[in-house]
Amino acid sequence: MSTCTPPQQNIIDYDRGGYDYREFWADRQYEDWAESRALDRIMRKLGHPRWFADFGGGFGRNAPHYRRRAHHSVIVDSSANNLTHAGELHAADIAAGRVHLVRGTVTALPFVDGAFDAAMVVRVLHHLDDVKQALCEMGRTINGSWLVDVPIKHHALGRLRSAVRLRLGEMSSPEPLIRGSSEHPFRAYRLPVIRQLLSEADWDSDLVASVNNFRRWDQALPQLVVAALRPLVQTLEIVTQSTGRGWWGPSQFLVATRRSDVRPLLGSTPAGLPTSMAELARRMVCPACRDALTWTADHARCGACLQTFRRQHSFWDFVPQG
Numbered sequence: 001m002s003t004c005t006p007p008q009q010n011i012i013d014y015d016r017g018g019y020d021y022r023e024f025w026a027d028r029q030y031e032d033w034a035e036s037r038a039l040d041r042i043m044r045k046l047g048h049p050r051w052f053a054d055f056g057g058g059f060g061r062n063a064p065h066y067r068r069r070a071h072h073s074v075i076v077d078s079s080a081n082n083l084t085h086a087g088e089l090h091a092a093d094i095a096a097g098r099v100h101l102v103r104g105t106v107t108a109l110p111f112v113d114g115a116f117d118a119a120m121v122v123r124v125l126h127h128l129d130d131v132k133q134a135l136c137e138m139g140r141t142i143n144g145s146w147l148v149d150v151p152i153k154h155h156a157l158g159r160l161r162s163a164v165r166l167r168l169g170e171m172s173s174p175e176p177l178i179r180g181s182s183e184h185p186f187r188a189y190r191l192p193v194i195r196q197l198l199s200e201a202d203w204d205s206d207l208v209a210s211v212n213n214f215r216r217w218d219q220a221l222p223q224l225v226v227a228a229l230r231p232l233v234q235t236l237e238i239v240t241q242s243t244g245r246g247w248w249g250p251s252q253f254l255v256a257t258r259r260s261d262v263r264p265l266l267g268s269t270p271a272g273l274p275t276s277m278a279e280l281a282r283r284m285v286c287p288a289c290r291d292a293l294t295w296t297a298d299h300a301r302c303g304a305c306l307q308t309f310r311r312q313h314s315f316w317d318f319v320p321q322g
């Protein structure tokens with residue numbers, strides 16, 4: 001099994017103070033629409049994967065884009081609250097064994113190499129201390145293609161902002177630009193740096209869309225004006241999703257495709273689990289030491305480091321302890 005450097009990352013806590021990420025979307029119809037429009041188009045390029053992963057998938061906001069295309073999908077997220085909400089939102093798909101929820105970190109995933117045929121990671125890279133390690137770790141589990149949403153610093157507005165502040169040098173530096181607070185840093189990258197990291201990890205990448213090209217345009221205007229301007233801005237968004245690739249919008253979508261095939265080394269089928277869960281269990285290992293797991297209906301235990309991972313209502317909790 002291949003290895004990515006062990007994680008040294010802080011994981012942002014979306015559950016602190018009872019935060020409900022669903023509320024973030026209450027007044028962001030434009031951003032949601034813009035992403036949805038791009039995802040709709042791009043997901044077609046990923047075909048009909050048997051196993052699909054949505055890394056940092058939150059409450060499954062993007063599930064409508066893969067829940068019918070993929071035979072089975074797994075939403076992986078470190079937030080118990082988000083997964084609980086995903087459990088409510090996708091109850092029928094979960095009951096049917098089409099959607100699975102796994103609490104875990106993208107820096108130490110409980111899956112075998114090549115477990116998934118395709119995947120996506122949307123709105124997550126800005127949270128990561130060590131993006132190289134996390135890209136390597138997520139990529140390790142995929143044998144096929146994945147969509148990578150890259151928050152870039154050198155978008156049109158970012159360049160303008162840096163020019164006004166006489167800090168254009170920060171645009172060309174390979175280091176991420178960090179905004180926000182020390183508790184909630186928000187990292188924005190240079191796109192070529194991320195593509196280079198993917199390339200070093202055996203991935204070719206195509207730049208497929210510039211997204212959220214007019215982010216927050218609708219936040220400061222009266223609702224009547226927003227309603228009147230919406231068709232125009234949506235048309236501009238559609239045009240810039242292709243013409244703005246690499247330079248205009250703050251979110252740049254890549255589709256990365258593996259150069260060489262990785263055949264997953266599946267485990268044996270555990271007895272006593274529903275068929276679809278048993279199929280997922282064959283793709284899972286201990287996130288701490290990558291050893292095989294022994295399964296019951298409500299927990300999985302690692303034979304090597306002896307950690308136990310439990311089922312918590314609608315999700316399995318695979319956050320390694322310590």
Ligand SMILES: C[S@@+](CC[C@H](N)C(=O)[O-])C[C@H]1O[C@@H](n2cnc3c(N)ncnc32)[C@H](O)[C@@H]1O
Pocket residue numbers: 011012014021055056057058059061062076077078079082104105106107121122123124127
């Ligand atoms: C901005 S939200 C995006 C959620 C979803 N992808 C979407 O587009 O709606 C970021 C998500 O990443 C999760 N997250 C942050 N760091 C993570 C990590 N290291 N491993 C797994 N999930 C993580 C958070 O819990 C949160 O649900």
